[in-house]
Structures are given as structure tokens and as C-alpha cells.
């Protein structure tokens with residue numbers, strides 16, 4: 001079994017998620033080689049062949065060009081699997097490669113059991129075993145699903161690569177996330193509001209509980225997208241990563257992108273009307289109740305202590 | 306200008322799911338169905354674009370059984386001009402490659418200037434169909450957009466990256482865009498528009514006319530994840546629950562000490 005691992009580089013740095021691909025190959029006991037559009041000065045700690053294209057020349061985002069660079073390497077290496085992170089870079093590039101190779105792509109793989117990739121379905125309420133019918137397969141791995149034990153180490157053998165294919169889109173730079181607002185990463189208690197609060201006025205219920213517990217309030221993404229809460233309060237992959245002593249998720253279903261931001265919390269309480277909500281998987285206590293009734297009652301009792 | 310938007314019907318994610326008898330998908334009965342959330346952003350963006358440019362014809366496409374027409378009528382009421390229903394009772398068994406091939410076969414000779422899809426479907430969540438359609442048609446695609454502007458054939462979009470950073474991308478039409486949460490706030494169809502939508506074209510095309518490829522993958526088994534144990538589930542009267550939780554917080558966390 002031979003894997004080609006597609007590492008990622010952004011804004012002058014190698015992304016740590018690249019090592020999850022290495023962990024995946026190790027778990028499979030597979031041979032590996034690595035592909036990166038990056039820089040000679042920031043090499044991954046990896047023992048193996050690294051096919052390296054110069055990011056200065058080919059850009060950090062340039063799908064048609066990265067696709068050709070990668071296809072050339074695949075033609076040479078003939079891997080059984082091409083492995084990406086399920087990230088903004090991976091889910092953009094992987095289907096382009098899959099189509100060009102006539103290969104099956106299995107997205108957001110969380111596990112491999114007896115050689116069969118497992119992927120979530122229906123907001124993580126279900127799992128599915130996915131069987132590829134093609135010889136080569138393309139995988140994107142869910143962030144955090146495969147972790148390296150210990151610090152990464154090694155020095156790659158660098159093979160420089162080039163292409164002269166034309167770009168289809170123009171990448172004009174980054175816009176940073178809005179700065180300012182609250183720093184949730186320092187809060188010891190976070191009470192977060194999800195779409196289950198129903199309307200913006202109900203945010204006051206969540207704020208009151210946060211205050212009674214001397215903590216901060218946070219929010220899931222739909223609450224922020226609806227402008228009911230400031231972006232600095234968003235917990236998750238595209239928001240903040242937090243690890244408070246106590247995290248209370250109110251009306252939050254527990255989508256993977258939210259869990260990624262809070263699963264390191266020491267103690268998790270979830271309040272949800274849906275007993276099967278996936279947040280239950282990470283919650284130490286799941287209260288099956290309507291937050292509009294339960295939270296005010298809890299707040300009042302805490303204030304009375 | 307010609308615009309296409311692709312939408313999928315998915316179960317409400319708060320539904321109580323059951324498995325089908327083959328154990329390879331969820332049971333389709335007794336579910337509340339809705340438009341895939343990401344596709345609502347796609348429809349809204351397409352409708353906004355249509356009102357912005359002077360002359361545009363906006364087609365909404367969906368592959369699925371007859372029930373998807375209900376959702377397509379919503380898209381028509383939101384402002385799409387015509388509907389192409391690719392009639393397929395077995396669409397849930399098709400893999401992203403087959404679905405994309407069907408869409409591409411439909412779009413091939415129609416010269417759409419812009420195609421919008423969702424970034425992923427909520428039930429299968431492969432995040433592949435949009436890019437596969439674009440690659441099959443040989444047009445550029447930009448995924449996960451949270452901002453979109455169009456002027457004189459030039460597209461300026463912002464892609465969302467991890468940590469809330471955005472990448473500014475430009476390209477030219479024809480192109481395909483996959484839409485992400487936060488791109489816009491989808492409108493609610495008004496009653497007059499719901500009435501008007503009833504008169505709009507909603508054509509059904511048998512899937513066999515467009516389905517010419519074989520699948521590359523299949524869901525062999527679907528199942529519920531094992532509960533990772535330890536978690537306590539509490540149900541009952543609200544006041545009582547609050548007392549129980551306070552006791553737990555006192556015992557297990559330093560928070561109420």
C-alpha cells in the first residue's frame with residue numbers, strides 16, 4: 001500500500017494538520033511520499049520523499065496549477081491512495097484530482113476499519129462505511145481524526161517539481177478575521193448559544209447564565225452569521241478554539257466544526273431538546289429540555305446559592 | 306445572461322433517523338424534508354445576481370424523486386425563473402460523480418455563465434458535486450464562498466479558510482461557485498411570489514436521459530455511531546433537572562465552589 005500525502009502551507013507556515021496525514025499513513029502501515037506547494041525554508045519534519053513546488057512561483061491557492069503539479073507526481077509515484085485534509089485546501093483540490101484520475105473520492109474520513117473508510121452522515125448523527133470501486137482512491141481526512149503520537153520528526157528528501165500549466169483563477173491575498181472583541185480562550189466558563197435559541201432576544205437568557213457563573217457567553221456559527229452575536233464569540237473551526245473548565249452548549253447540535261473548537265473543554269454540559277443530538281457524544285451531561293425553560297430556572301437557582 | 310443553481314432536498318437534521326432494511330442508508334419514510342441549507346445560500350445568491358444584472362434567466366435544477374418539486378417551488382418563489390427536475394427515485398444511491406455527471410450532461414449545451422451549488426449536502430456531505438461539475442464542463446470553480454461580486458464578466462469572491470481568514474479570488478465567467486454559510490440571508494418567499502411561482506415552468510426530465518456513467522463508490526453500511534460512554538443523560542421536570550445539574554457541577558467542577 002502506497003500513499004501520497006498532500007501537505008498544506010499557508011501564510012509562510014506549514015499547517016500542523018499535515019502531520020495528521022502522516023499519522024494516517026502510519027496507522028495503515030502504508031508507505032508514503034509527500035507533496036507540498038511550499039518553501040525550502042519551512043520543510044516538514046518527515047522522513048521520506050517530499051515533492052516540493054515553490055509557493056513563490058505557484059501561489060498558495062491556484063487549483064488548476066496545483067492540480068497539474070500533483071498529477072505529475074501521481075503519474076510518477078503511482079500511489080494507491082492520495083490523501084488530503086478535509087480542509088478549505090483539500091476539499092477544493094481533491095475532487096479535481098479524483099476526476100482527472102477517474103478515481104473515487106471519499107470525503108471527511110474519520111476512521112478506517114478493516115481497510116474500509118468510515119465517513120459521517122447527517123450532521124454526524126450517522127456513520128457510513130464507504131467502498132470504493134476504483135483502484136486508486138482519493139481521501140480527505142476529517143481534522144483531528146488521526147493524530148500523531150509524539151512530536152513529528154525526520155528530514156525529507158526534497159525533489160523539486162515544476163509545471164507550466166496556466167492558472168484559471170487569480171489569488172489576490174488574505175483578509176484576516178476581524179480582531180478585537182472578547183478573548184474566549186481565557187474564559188474559565190463559557191455558555192454558548194446555538195440556533196436552538198430561536199430568536200435574538202433569547203440570547204439574554206444565555207448571557208444571564210454566563211454572568212451567574214462568572215463566565216463569558218459564546219455562540220455557534222449560525223448565531224454569528226445571523227448577527228445575533230459578534231464574530232469574536234464564535235466557537236469552532238472558523239472561530240475560536242476554547243478549553244474552559246466548564247462549557248455549556250445551549251441549543252447546539254454538535255456539528256464537527258463546532259466540536260473542533262470546544263472538545264478540549266474539561267467538563268461539557270449540553271442542553272438540547274433532541275436526545276440524539278451529536279453534541280451528546282462529547283457531553284458529560286446532556287440535559288434533554290427546552291433551553292427557554294431550563295436555562296432561566298438554572299440561572300435563578302445559581303443566583304440563589 | 307444564463308444562471309444555473311443546483312439544489313438538493315435533505316431531511317431536517319433534527320429528525321429521528323431510522324435505517325432502511327438493507328442497512329445502507331437512512332429510511333426515507335416519516336422524515337421532514339427541506340432544501341439543503343447550503344443550497345439556500347446558492348439560490349439567494351443567484352436571485353440577487355439576477356436582480357443586479359439587467360437580463361438574466363435563472364434555472365433551478367434538482368435530482369430526486371417527485372417530492373423534491375415541493376422544494377423547487379420554494380426556489381421558484383424565491384425568484385428562480387424555471388425549474389428542471391431530473392426525476393430519479395434512486396438518487397440517494399448515486400455517488401457524487403454520478404450526480405455531477407448528470408448535472409454536467411444537463412448543462413453541457415446550455416452555456417450557463419454562472420453555476421451556483423452548495424458547498425456540501427447535509428446528509429452525505431461529500432462536498433464534491435460542485436467542483437466535479439465545473440471540472441467536467443472545463444470551467445473554473447471557487448469553493449466555499451462567503452462573499453460574491455460580479456461586474457462585466459469578472460467575478461470577485463471571498464473563500465473562507467480555517468480560523469475565519471478569507472482569501473480573495475478573482476476569475477471570469479463562465480464559472481462555478483460553491484456557497485458557504487454566511488454568504489447571505491436567504492429570503493422568505495412572499496405570498497404573491499408563491500402564487501406567481503405556480504405558473505413558472507417546472508419540467509421533469511427522466512434521469513435515464515442524462516445518466517450515462519457508472520458509480521465509483523457505494524455506501525456499504527450505514528449505522529449509528531457508538532456512544533462514547535460516560536455521558537449522563539438527564540430528562541424530567543425542569544426545576545428538578547436544574548437541582549441535579551447544580552449538584553453535579555459542585556461535585557465534578559470547581560465552578561460553583
Ligand SMILES: Cc1cc2nc3c(=O)[nH]c(=O)nc-3n(C[C@H](O)[C@H](O)[C@H](O)COP(=O)(O)OP(=O)(O)OC[C@H]3O[C@@H](n4cnc5c(N)ncnc54)[C@H](O)[C@@H]3O)c2cc1C
Nearest residue numbers: 194195196220221236237238239251252253257273274291
Ligand atoms: C467549513 C465550515 C466551517 C464551519 N465553522 C463553524 C464554526 O466555527 N463554528 C460553528 O459553530 N459552526 C461552524 N460551521 C457550521 C456547522 O457545520 C453547523 O452548521 C453549526 O455548528 C450548527 O449550529 P447550531 O448547532 O447552533 O445549529 P443547528 O445545527 O441548527 O442545531 C440547533 C440545535 O438546537 C436544538 N434545539 C432547538 N430548539 C431548542 C430548544 N428550544 N431548546 C434546546 N435545544 C433546542 C436542536 O435540537 C438542535 O440540536 C461550519 C461549517 C462549515 C461547512
Ligand SMILES: Nc1ncnc2c1ncn2[C@@H]1O[C@H](COP(=O)(O)O)[C@@H](O)[C@H]1O
Nearest residue numbers: 312313368422423425426431432433434
Ligand atoms: N441530487 C442533487 N440535485 C441537485 N443538486 C445536488 C444534488 N446533490 C448534490 N447537489 C449539489 O451539490 C452540492 C454538493 O453536494 P455534495 O457533493 O453531495 O456534498 C449540493 O450543495 C448541491 O448544490
